[in-house]
Amino acid sequence: MDVLFGIFAQAPDFFIFLLLFVVGYIFGRIAEASHYRSIRAREKELAGVLVFSNRFPPNQSQPREAVLVAGSVVISDDYFKHAVAGLQTFFGGRLRSYEALVDRARREAVLRMKAEAVRHHSKLIINVKFQTYAVPGKSAMGAVELLAYGTALAPLSGVQHPGIPQSTAA
Amino acid sequence: MVITNIEMIPGKRVVKHLGLVQGSTVRAKHVGKDIMAGFKNIVGGELKSYTELLNESRQEATNRMIEQATAAGANAILNVRFSTSSITQGAAELFAYGTAVVIE
Numbered sequence: 001m002d003v004l005f006g007i008f009a010q011a012p013d014f015f016i017f018l019l020l021f022v023v024g025y026i027f028g029r030i031a032e033a034s035h036y037r038s039i040r041a042r043e044k045e046l047a048g049v050l051v052f053s054n055r056f057p058p059n060q061s062q063p064r065e066a067v068l069v070a071g072s073v074v075i076s077d078d079y080f081k082h083a084v085a086g087l088q089t090f091f092g093g094r095l096r097s098y099e100a101l102v103d104r105a106r107r108e109a110v111l112r113m114k115a116e117a118v119r120h121h122s123k124l125i126i127n128v129k130f131q132t133y134a135v136p137g138k139s140a141m142g143a144v145e146l147l148a149y150g151t152a153l154a155p156l157s158g159v160q161h162p163g164i165p166q167s168t169a170a
Numbered sequence: 171m172v173i174t175n176i177e178m179i180p181g182k183r184v185v186k187h188l189g190l191v192q193g194s195t196v197r198a199k200h201v202g203k204d205i206m207a208g209f210k211n212i213v214g215g216e217l218k219s220y221t222e223l224l225n226e227s228r229q230e231a232t233n234r235m236i237e238q239a240t241a242a243g244a245n246a247i248l249n250v251r252f253s254t255s256s257i258t259q260g261a262a263e264l265f266a267y268g269t270a271v272v273i274e
Binding site for chain 2: 020023024027028031032035055056057059060061062063064066067068070072073074075076077078079081082108126127129131133134135136142143145147149150151153
């Protein structure tokens, strides 16, 4: 114990760094694991909504409701990821911890876009575009915004179309 | 007003092209929100206040684009694109643009 206090008295900055490093690691791991669980569950739920990057709908002459839908999320890194990435940028190469961060954000953005399409009674999104934006902040900040947007196509309200299943149509 | 990011509306014919319409807004963060985000930055996870801020700003930019299109007499905007850029430390510009058209 005396040794620890000795270190703290000598270099309080290092002690704070170590504490944030450990706290960041533990809470960051927990947050990432629970986010991935939630992402997988919702991806299964929304698997019926089809997402394409095609510019044109499958059947261009068929009249359909077209709505712009978008989903976005800002996700922050944790202290551990930030410190490790700082070290790794010295050597270059893959930053696995940041790859996971951006992957989570992108999948979350797509899920939110799909959820908006469902609210418009659509099961098809075309011409999907992605945009990544590093949110500017203090130097210690590492936050990224992922935006996904596209055009949701839905059957015209009140009109029946062959090929598009209507919920309870007799 | 129909808004899409494709170049047509399925089953509808474009009667008239009215040209480019655009809307933009520059937003800065709230100090309180920034402090909260600073804490969240240690443990990681979604910064909900930032997500909301950027969403609201994008909506604002879209609304300005729609205003411009309405003033030009359009009833649809096609091929809409978004762009985000940081202007200075702590401020971002949200920009939306598209082609205003009249559809039958």
